[in-house]
Amino acid sequence: MSHVEDELTSQPECWTRAAADAAGHGPALPATGERVAIVGCGTSYFMAQAAAALREGAGQGETDAFAASEFPHGRTYDRVVALTRSGTTTEVLDLLGRLKGRTRTTAVTADPATPVMSAADDVVVLDYADERSVVQTRFATTALTLLRAHLGLHSDAVVADARAALAGPLPEGLVDCAQFTFLGRGWTVGLANEAGLKMREASLSWTEAYPAMEYRHGPISVTTKGTATWMLDQAPEGLAEQVRATGALWVEGTLDPLAELVRAQRLAVAVAASRGLDPDQPRHLTRSVILAP
Numbered sequence: 001m002s003h004v005e006d007e008l009t010s011q012p013e014c015w016t017r018a019a020a021d022a023a024g025h026g027p028a029l030p031a032t033g034e035r036v037a038i039v040g041c042g043t044s045y046f047m048a049q050a051a052a053a054l055r056e057g058a059g060q061g062e063t064d065a066f067a068a069s070e071f072p073h074g075r076t077y078d079r080v081v082a083l084t085r086s087g088t089t090t091e092v093l094d095l096l097g098r099l100k101g102r103t104r105t106t107a108v109t110a111d112p113a114t115p116v117m118s119a120a121d122d123v124v125v126l127d128y129a130d131e132r133s134v135v136q137t138r139f140a141t142t143a144l145t146l147l148r149a150h151l152g153l154h155s156d157a158v159v160a161d162a163r164a165a166l167a168g169p170l171p172e173g174l175v176d177c178a179q180f181t182f183l184g185r186g187w188t189v190g191l192a193n194e195a196g197l198k199m200r201e202a203s204l205s206w207t208e209a210y211p212a213m214e215y216r217h218g219p220i221s222v223t224t225k226g227t228a229t230w231m232l233d234q235a236p237e238g239l240a241e242q243v244r245a246t247g248a249l250w251v252e253g254t255l256d257p258l259a260e261l262v263r264a265q266r267l268a269v270a271v272a273a274s275r276g277l278d279p280d281q282p283r284h285l286t287r288s289v290i291l292a293p
Contacts, residue, residue, distance in 0.1 A: 022149035028122035049190030086288035087114030161259035195264035
């Protein structure tokens with residue numbers, strides 16, 4: 001079993017622990033009414049997109065998401081939350097350094113022995129969700145679960161759905177598809193982006209991700225027999241029929257969207273195996289992007 005496969009199967013236990021610990025981390029996490037930015041790189045950026053949409057949608061306060069390298073320094077925030085598994089990513093550390101002393105910052109990380117521990121004002125350590133694989137799975141979803149629980153949006157049903165996502169078979173014929181598109185709505189657009197990234201990293205697949213209503217505005221033109229379109233959330237009316245009419249495989253999300261992401265992680269590993277690839281060692285990637293001065 002690859003590291004990534006072992007790690008993704010541990011997600012229900014990680015989510016349960018993060019939800020139980022959320023109240024204790026409350027002082028380090030955004031308070032109701034704060035104007036907040038959530039930042040990250042790669043997978044963490046997509047989790048930031050999901051968390052920001054969830055928080056603002058829950059009426060907790062204006063919340064934006066940015067890639068750490070694209071943070072708008074002309075804007076004012078009460079708190080900036082940085083998601084960083086490694087705690088060593090150059091763009092995140094540079095941003096936290098620039099914000100020091102003028103904006104309250106929180107880092108959510110997996111490694112307590114890294115520079116981010118002193119770079120941020122507050123730190124939440126999820127060391128039990130750290131990973132050996134370069135490809136992120138459980139840290140990202142555990143960090144998002146922590147934030148969902150902090151917002152009161154997590155339940156035991158989410159964990160049950162994650163277990164179902166691990167136990168059930170993948171849709172017939174899905175592994176053999178040549179191209180994959182993931183769709184989301186609201187907070188699940190970030191999850192769709194992450195599902196696409198997992199497929200690219202682990203299996204070198206041609207993948208795309210869009211807000212569901214945008215799919216008709218051009219992207220559906222490449223949908224055909226041998227491609228798959230996976231809806232992680234409730235589908236817009238008529239979209240499933242339209243995709244099926246192209247000859248493509250339509251995959252309907254039936255579980256909590258975060259559990260659907262677990263199914264997509266499994267797909268990435270399965271496609272990698274079918275192509276003889278090592279999903280723990282994605283091409284041209286490392287655990288953390290550390291840039292020389």
